[in-house]
Amino acid sequence: MATKGEEAVCFQQMHFMETSRPWLSLYGVRVRPGSTISNPDVDPALIHRCLPDELLFEIFARMTPYSLGRAACVCRKWRYTIRNPIFWRGACLKAWQMTGPAENCRLVRFSYGGSWRKMWLLRPRLRFDGLYVSRNTYIRAGVAEWKVTNPVHVVCYYRYIRFYPSGRFLYKNSSQRLKEVAKYMNFRASNAECVFSGHYTLTNDQVEAAILYPGLRPTVLRIRLRLRGTCDGANNRLDLLSLVTSGINDSELNDSDGNMLGMVEGWQEDETHNLDVPAISHRRGLTPFVFVPFEEVETSVLNLPVDKMDYFVPG
Known part of the structure; x- marks a missing residue:
């Protein structure tokens, strides 16, 4: 025979199970043990x-x-x-608009079994909904003054790239953090903000890009990248294969029509057309680019200062 305490506990449990929850009453459901939907x-x-x-x-x-x-x-x-394929078809045609609709339809038919979603997940593509960021650091010696040993400083700087579906991209090399730079990484940015535009091509997972640094001695920056992802469809990493600066003649500059990539496409790595500006293949600052969507710009770990993140491994 149950005691009064056991009867009180059983009553409380039954009362709890029979009580209707306000948030569940929106669906017309009460919490009951073993309850099922009467009409499937x-x-x-x-x-x-x-x-x-x-x-x-x-x-x-x-x-x-x-x-x-x-x-x-x-x-x-x-x-x-x-x-439904209709949701992915428009996204694929926009992501590879430089390839053309006819070629994209042929590829999805013969290479991806007619599935636009499969093509979106497996085919390498650049992302346009954020920025690719490369975080680089180096050690700089300080002034000794009255100390016996020289102090050292960890200097941090970033390379920023934003791609557009039309084949153009924006590039900026700066010590400013991500949340500050993302505000003016667009074609309305002024020259004072040091945002340069150029052209790029994507062939399989290889990216070729070139921009022009204006000035008294114009310099071309040629960039070769390899696109990859940490999972299917991510495309959130860019490995920096080479970074070359070289000179260019004024006559070639006038004939380029602003498309530096088409002009330097056949150049060798050490080729330069201006003896005052020799070709330099940079070997430092080649940390892989990490993709950061615009909605994560303010909260990204790339905004952390050097004293909280002196070293960063993109993976």
Whole structure:
């Protein structure tokens, strides 16, 4: 025979299980042990009962591919709906717009089994929804003054690249942190902010890019990169293979029409067309680029000062 204390505990448990929760009452569900849905044909989710499938389809059609990936984790219905090829076709044609629609359709048919989603995940592509950042450090000796040993300083600087689908990109080399630079990494930036524009090409996973440093002695910066990702579809790393600066003649500069990449495409690594500006192949500051989406610019660890992150391994 149960005691009064045991009866009170059982009563409290029953009262707890029978109590309706305000947040669950929106769905018409009460917490009961072993409760099941009486009608399996009715979707219990309130958003699916209130939102027609046609309107849900229109919402998905206006989302970015990475937002679609997050939405696919919500429920089974969304996961299967988001696999519709129409959501991925537009994203693929925009990401590889320089290839052309006809060539993209041929590739998806013969190389990716007709799946635009598979093409989006497996084909190397540059990302346009953020910045690629390379964090570099070096040691600089300080002034000894009255001390016996010389002090040393860890100097940190960054290389920033922002790509556009049209084949153009922006480049900046600065000691400013990510959240400060991201505000003016656009084509409206002035020359005082030292943001330079150039052209690039993507062939498989190889990126060729070139920009012009204006001045009394114009200098061309040629960049070779290799694109990779930490997982399928990430494309969040750029390995810096070579960084070469070389001179250029004024006559060639006038004939280039602003496209430095097309002019230096056949140049050798040590080739220069201005004897006052010899070709230099830089061997320092070649840390891989890490991709940072715009929504993570303010919270990225790349904003940390040197005393909190003196060394950074991009992976």
